[in-house]
Amino acid sequence: MNDQITEDVKKYAKEVLEMDLVGIAPIERYADAPPEFHPQQFIPDAKAVITMGLVHNPDMVQESHINKAKSVVEIHGMNTENLCAGYKMSRYIQKKWGYRSGATGLPVHLPEAFVKAGLQDIKGALKPAVYFSVKMAAVHGGLGKRGVNDLLIHPEHGSIVRLVSVVTQAPLTGDPLSDFDSICDTCDRPCMRECPTGAISVKQGDPYTKGSIDWQKCFNLIGNEALMLGYAACLQCASVCPHSKQVG
Numbered sequence: 001m002n003d004q005i006t007e008d009v010k011k012y013a014k015e016v017l018e019m020d021l022v023g024i025a026p027i028e029r030y031a032d033a034p035p036e037f038h039p040q041q042f043i044p045d046a047k048a049v050i051t052m053g054l055v056h057n058p059d060m061v062q063e064s065h066i067n068k069a070k071s072v073v074e075i076h077g078m079n080t081e082n083l084c085a086g087y088k089m090s091r092y093i094q095k096k097w098g099y100r101s102g103a104t105g106l107p108v109h110l111p112e113a114f115v116k117a118g119l120q121d122i123k124g125a126l127k128p129a130v131y132f133s134v135k136m137a138a139v140h141g142g143l144g145k146r147g148v149n150d151l152l153i154h155p156e157h158g159s160i161v162r163l164v165s166v167v168t169q170a171p172l173t174g175d176p177l178s179d180f181d182s183i184c185d186t187c188d189r190p191c192m193r194e195c196p197t198g199a200i201s202v203k204q205g206d207p208y209t210k211g212s213i214d215w216q217k218c219f220n221l222i223g224n225e226a227l228m229l230g231y232a233a234c235l236q237c238a239s240v241c242p243h244s245k246q247v248g
């Protein structure tokens, strides 16, 4: 039965929602996660997390730290598409299979008061009681690993992917974890070299990622207007990663 629901959910993601990527993480993979990141904070007794994604058109995100206009539209469009996909997937599982589900993890539009205050303290201003990491969900769902750029690196499409997750009580079968562990080991790190703000640093000994981003620097670079459109980063660190390739 679990395999039947899993197959149906994946088919819906690929064929109806036209998602490029889909990976499923059984809840057991969150056993060692920090409690505030646990998906059961969102849906009690959640059994799995489905992470879906779209792959960027590389032409639209190249040099996006210089030509913001083209990537704003690209990112805004993909976030909207992902938001709809997550919402539709949640409703589909609830209506067809009777399991409570909810979409989460999309970039949120920043509170107006915070933007007016001039981006003084992003973490302090947002202060969520519950966190959700789509990148953690993607790794637990077998979609790749997190590199020095602290983004998901998918084996075929690298970091030019945008993600949304659905937390569900459906008892879905998990995808195998990615064995893409050697990412970054032999790379001369263009993500760090070409970041216009020097926001990236290497992280060692962290089970979840090989790098860290000072997001305040990204936000300061792109400006308040772009932030209000949901354009949270310039994406140079994603587009220069040698793993980043488009669909087809």
Ligand code: SF4
Residues within 6 Å of the ligand: 147, 148, 149, 150, 153, 183, 184, 187, 188, 189, 190, 191, 192, 240, 241, 242, 243
């Ligand atoms: S550019 Fe190189 S070091 Fe940076 S995330 Fe990609 S593979 Fe890793």
Ligand code: SF4
Residues within 6 Å of the ligand: 065, 194, 195, 196, 197, 198, 199, 200, 213, 217, 218, 221, 233, 234, 235, 236, 237, 238
């Ligand atoms: S870390 Fe931020 S500023 Fe640097 S390339 Fe990535 S998105 Fe741009």
